[in-house]
Amino acid sequence: MAGPRTIVAAPRRTAAEEVYRSLRRDIVTLQHRPGAPLGEQALADTYGTSRVPVREACRRLQQEGLLTSIPYKGYFVSPISPKEISDSFELRSAIETRAVSLAVGRASDRELERLSSLASIEYTYSDWASYADFLDKNLGFHLEVASLSRNDRLFTVLHNLLVSMQRFFFLGLDLGDFGAEMRNEHELLVRHMIRRDDVAAAACAEQQITASYERIRRALAAAEGVELPISEG
Amino acid sequence: MAGPRTIVAAPRRTAAEEVYRSLRRDIVTLQHRPGAPLGEQALADTYGTSRVPVREACRRLQQEGLLTSIPYKGYFVSPISPKEISDSFELRSAIETRAVSLAVGRASDRELERLSSLASIEYTYSDWASYADFLDKNLGFHLEVASLSRNDRLFTVLHNLLVSMQRFFFLGLDLGDFGAEMRNEHELLVRHMIRRDDVAAAACAEQQITASYERIRRALAAAEGVELPISEG
DNA sequence: CATGGGAAGATTGTATACAATTCGTATACA
């Protein structure tokens, strides 16, 4: 899913890696709420390891923006502020539209065909497990586009950004059933790319990212500071 | 220099932080050559600490792309390949042009005036210390632009990217005296920004980034695999 | 001479113990 040519490095089975993946999953699926306190020792007890691997995982998540460290107080799940959401979408727009442009110029017909097969995804309204699966496949689609840009550095940065944005999307899915809408968006984008129209494809991506942002904004306005600890940005 | 409103976090004086900063400086100034092997224990001995802080620093540098880890062999300074340079400039172009656009719409006249004062920089040809100072100030200029975008996430990502690209620029400065040229570029960009012409400013930034890439490419072609270990990309 | 096995060395991964720093609180004092 993540990478077609994942020659980079085989992810080894290490405790630090396990803690990292588990913690990240729990954070992006909102099972650890924004603002929730996490201590190294507590996490070590939870995962049955020592503080050293936990520490490594936490520093990684901190660098990716999902955790915030307050020295001698502990780690905290980074709060979700309107500004952070807006900043993230703005940056995503800058990077992903370029990725689409580059991909149009560099991907083979064969690869675009394969991309097309990843465009059709859906979920079941108000089904949590379905949400998780949907977001995973949606991430896969966008990462495939990024990978077709043939730019490893761009891929890595966009990968990190999209992962940290996953929890925003979790907030949005409950607002309504957008499965069909997003599937149509994906398919439209791929059609532009197959036609090798880089300008139209980039504009299409830009517009879809804005639409996604609007969905999140509406979901946030609907929830309006009751369910989740949203900090003022 | 880095940030005007650096409210984010006071950089604590910790051993891991010291090792990180020292190592990063030595890598971007090419005092540690691309491909050079670095072991945790050796670094610990060098810096007079234990492996734990060294490890933390190395993982950070690895995630930023300056170090490459080969399991059970050691860390190595990431090689500089033509593709890595090209990828980096491509990504930089995507992010920085957007940063310029945003800054034009959000910075105050006062801030743009201050930015103007950072534009005039120069260096002395074939003077190493002068190079380091020049690159530092040049970085400061571009980071100030990024900061004026008012997008923290964009700032952080571009910051990391530009830092890791510093060592490319080191290769380029010896090719000739580009001080005046780059100063003119900076001043032209600022003039576009002051005129609040975001399209012209973004196009100007794009063109300048391309020019910078060309300078590096020529420098690399001139050196042609004799002085430095350049891996084939 | 090619090849597989295995021991030795090196490196990373993990656990535990200890030091350093910070924050809250209680308390002494004005």
Added chain:
DNA sequence: TGTATACGAATTGTATACAATCTTCCCATG
């Protein structure tokens, strides 16, 4: 009552010891 201060609890930061894993090289064996 208000304020300063000292103490203690909690947490991170660091050092060291040990275990696991990989590489390498040598040697036996076909």
